[in-house]
Structures are given as C-alpha cells and as structure tokens.
Amino acid sequence: MNMKVLGILRGVTSDAIEPIVETAISSGLETIEITMNTPDAPCLIKKAIGHARGRLVIGAGTVLNRKDLAFALEAGASFIVMPVIEEEVIAQCVKDNIPVFPGALTPNEIFKAWSLGAAMVKVFPAKFFGPKYFKEINGPFNDIKLLACGGVTPENKNDYLSNGASAISFGSSVFRKEWLAEGDFDLIGAAIKAFIA
Numbered sequence: 163m164n165m166k167v168l169g170i171l172r173g174v175t176s177d178a179i180e181p182i183v184e185t186a187i188s189s190g191l192e193t194i195e196i197t198m199n200t201p202d203a204p205c206l207i208k209k210a211i212g213h214a215r216g217r218l219v220i221g222a223g224t225v226l227n228r229k230d231l232a233f234a235l236e237a238g239a240s241f242i243v244m245p246v247i248e249e250e251v252i253a254q255c256v257k258d259n260i261p262v263f264p265g266a267l268t269p270n271e272i273f274k275a276w277s278l279g280a281a282m283v284k285v286f287p288a289k290f291f292g293p294k295y296f297k298e299i300n301g302p303f304n305d306i307k308l309l310a311c312g313g314v315t316p317e318n319k320n321d322y323l324s325n326g327a328s329a330i331s332f333g334s335s336v337f338r339k340e341w342l343a344e345g346d347f348d349l350i351g352a353a354i355k356a357f358i359a
Contacts, residue, residue, distance in 0.1 A: 165282070167357055168243075168309065169194040170223055170333035171206075178342050179206055183213045185347045189354035195223035195243050198230045204237035211238045221261075225251055235260065245286055247271060252278045263309055267291070272299060272306060282307040282328060289313020293321035300326035316356035332357055 169191050174182065186194055196207050203222065210220050221241035222234030231251050234242060235258070242255050245265040255262035256279035264275040265286045275283045285296070288310040296308055307328040314322055314330045322330055336353040340346075 165193045165219070165309075165329050167191060167193065168311075168329060168331040169336065169354065170197065170243075170311075170331055171195065171200070171337055172197040172223075172333060173200050173339070174206065174337065174342065176202065176206060176209065179209050180213050181345070181347050182337070182342075182350070183210055183218060185351045186354060187214070187217050189351040190358045191218070191354050193219045193221070193241075195221045195241075197224040198222055198226070198234060199224045204233045207234065207237040207239055227251065228254065231255070241281070243284060245284070247275050247278070249278060252280065255279070265311070269299060269302070272308070273303060276303070276306045280307075282309045284309045284311050284331075285327075287312030288322070288327075293318060293325040293327075296322060296326035316353075316359070319357060330357070 171194055196203055207222060219240050222239035223243040225231050225234055225242050225244050226248060228250055231254060241261040243263045247264045247266060252262050252264055261281035263282050263284045264280050265284045266272045266275045272283050283306060285308050289312050309329045309331060310322040310327040311331045314332055319330050336350060341349050
C-alpha cells in the first residue's frame with residue numbers, strides 16, 4: 163500500500179459521506195480513514211466504499227480491540243489505524259494480510275510496533291516532539307516507515323517529510339465541524355490541496 167497523505171474522518175455524519183468522498187477524490191487525496199469511535203462507523207465505511215467505487219482507498223481508524231477490527235473488516239476497510247499498540251489486533255491484521263498502522267511515540271514503542279508487523283508506525287501525537295524527532299528516530303531505525311499524525315499542517319508538512327516521515331495525516335484541521343455543518347466542501351477541497359501540493 164503506497165500512502166503519502168492520509169485524511170482522518172471523525173464524527174462525520176452519513177449525509178456528508180458522498181460529498182466528502184467526491185471532494186477528496188477531486189482534490190487529489192487517495193486515502194482516508196473513518197474512525198471507529200464515530201457513530202455508525204461501519205455503515206459509514208461501507209457507504210464511503212460504495213460511493214468511491216475504487217477511486218479512494220478507505221480504512222478504519224481508532225481500532226482498539228478485536229471487536230472493532232471485526233466490524234471494520236466486515237464493512238470493507240482496506241487498512242487499519244490505531245492510536246496505540248494492541249497486539250491482538252496487529253497479529254490478526256498481519257495474519258489476514260491487512261495493512262496495519264499502530265500508534266506509538268517513544269523509540270521503544272515505535273520499534274515494538276514495527277517488529278509486530280506494522281506496515282507503517284503512526285507517530286502520535288507528533289506535534290509535541292516535532293519534525294526533528296523523526297530525524298532522530300531515523301538514526302537507529304532507518305528502515306521503519308513512520309506516519310506523522312497530530313499537528314501536521316501545510317506549513318510544516320515538508321519538515322516532517324524531509325526529516326524522515328514516510329507519510330503525513332490530517333483530520334479536524336481540514337474536515338472542520340463548521341465546514342461540514344455548513345456544507346463548505348470547496349473550503350475542505352482547498353485545504354486538502356494545500357496538503358497535497
């Protein structure tokens with residue numbers, strides 16, 4: 163799975179799924195996750211996949227246990243993202259050949275997540291350590307793929323990438339509640355393009 167930019171949808175409603183999918187595609191975004199702590203997340207994942215018709219890779223985020231994993235995969239999620247290291251979930255994903263992105267922060271956690279079979283390790287929350295932390299991690303762990311999550315902006319995205327992040331992600335800074343509530347999908351599209359540019 164070749165992912166450079168990941169969009170994170172949390173708390174989104176069913177009526178916003180189709181316009182978000184279209185906006186994401188037209189803005190050049192290729193990968194999004196819908197978090198499992200969003201109400202009716204499995205239904206939203208299924209709806210997004212159905213509407214995307216293969217034009218967008220859609221996964222599940224905030225997967226914290228085997229139950230969440232089962233619901234996510236049943237809905238059709240193509241990949242799994244977690245804020246923590248949950249070994250049972252990782253093991254099941256590796257067994258089923260599902261790309262999994264566990265959350266980690268310290269060198270010990272990052273190495274453990276990778277050793278368990280992570281496709282990429284989600285460094286979260288990245289903003290408290292900043293882009294240069296990725297350069298330090300890349301010293302001893304130059305083979306580990308890292309996803310910067312939490313506090314990545316269009317202004318600092320290149321700093322994360324040039325310091326060793328393999329991919330970046332964004333969430334509420336782009337999929338803003340007020341923009342979604344008002345149907346301002348042009349603003350969301352412009353914000354996506356700022357990350358991809």
